[in-house]
Amino acid sequence: xxxxxxxxxxxxxxxxxxxxxxxxxxxxxxxxxxxxxxxxxxxxxxxxxxxxxxxxxxxxxxxxxxxxxxxxxxxxxxxxxxxxxxxxxxxxxxxxxxxxxxxxxxxxxxxxxxxxxxxxxxxxxxxxxxxxxxxxxxxxxxxxxxxxxx
Amino acid sequence: xxxxxxxxxxxxxxxxxxxxxxxxxxxxxxxxxxxxxxxxxxxxxxxxxxxxxxxxxxxxxxxxxxxxxxxxxxxxxxxxxxxxxxxxxxxxxxxxxxxxxxxxxxxxxxxxxxx
Numbered sequence: 456x457x458x459x460x461x462x463x464x465x466x467x468x469x470x471x472x473x474x475x476x477x478x479x480x481x482x483x484x485x486x487x488x489x490x491x492x493x494x495x496x497x498x499x500x501x502x503x504x505x506x507x508x509x510x511x512x513x514x515x516x517x518x519x520x521x522x523x524x525x526x527x528x529x530x531x532x533x534x535x536x537x538x539x540x541x542x543x544x545x546x547x548x549x550x551x552x553x554x555x556x557x558x559x560x561x562x563x564x565x566x567x568x569x570x571x572x573x574x575x576x577x578x579x580x581x582x583x584x585x586x587x588x589x590x591x592x593x594x595x596x597x598x599x600x601x602x603x604x605x
Numbered sequence: 606x607x608x609x610x611x612x613x614x615x616x617x618x619x620x621x622x623x624x625x626x627x628x629x630x631x632x633x634x635x636x637x638x639x640x641x642x643x644x645x646x647x648x649x650x651x652x653x654x655x656x657x658x659x660x661x662x663x664x665x666x667x668x669x670x671x672x673x674x675x676x677x678x679x680x681x682x683x684x685x686x687x688x689x690x691x692x693x694x695x696x697x698x699x700x701x702x703x704x705x706x707x708x709x710x711x712x713x714x715x716x717x718x719x720x
Contacts, residue, residue: 580698
């Protein structure tokens with residue numbers, strides 16, 4: 456795995472599934488990230504990597520483009536998002552499961568990305584971020600030239 | 606929480622298929638009930654909503670890539686919903702189902718006349 460997922464995975468689900476070690480002080484550090492402010496309802500990221508690109512996907516139902524910001528700081532890719540739950544006027548809540556989301560994902564990129572070619576789309580509540588790996592860092596095949604038989 | 610099972614398609618191949626419970630908000634207004642469900646990745650042709658026997662069932666299939674995920678929820682809403690007027694819309698991965706109340710169940714505001 457070339458990307459280090461700082462806050463997100465594989466512990467993203469700890470927020471709704473308390474660790475049996477929580478509070479004992481033994482393993483608390485595994486579940487906390489001192490670099491990132493606590494996020495609320497952070498989506499899990501699915502990250503696929505090929506020789507030519509890294510694809511990051513996140514489920515972000517109800518988000519519009521304006522609710523998201525994607526930026527690059529040094530070797531880090533930062534995805535920020537915020538979704539408020541707006542209850543329309545004159546309605547009362549009978550059941551509320553859709554949590555407010557306010558999160559920051561910081562991904563450490565260990566391969567150079569060609570950000571000029573990077574592309575983000577938001578379709579049906581799914582963010583797909585395509586990060587092409589810079590030409591200089593892609594694996595190259597070196598062909599062996601046939602020489603004369605000696 | 607998701608549960609995995611394998612389904613066999615017509616060609617005898619086993620396909621991994623997951624069930625998931627979509628998070629929902631249920632709201633009540635004077636004229637209608639409103640169900641909001643997070644179903645990211647689902648297109649509107651893959652959603653099935655039914656209302657029968659005072660129960661609303663929502664089923665949505667997400668199959669844009671493997672593994673296939675099936676969202677399922679059902680709610681008992683009582684018999685004060687007009688079944689012919691139920692409508693739904695999908696916006697950015699959020700399904701909004703409107704269940705208008707029957708005339709007798711609507712909230713009425715009684716004006717107070719000045720004496």
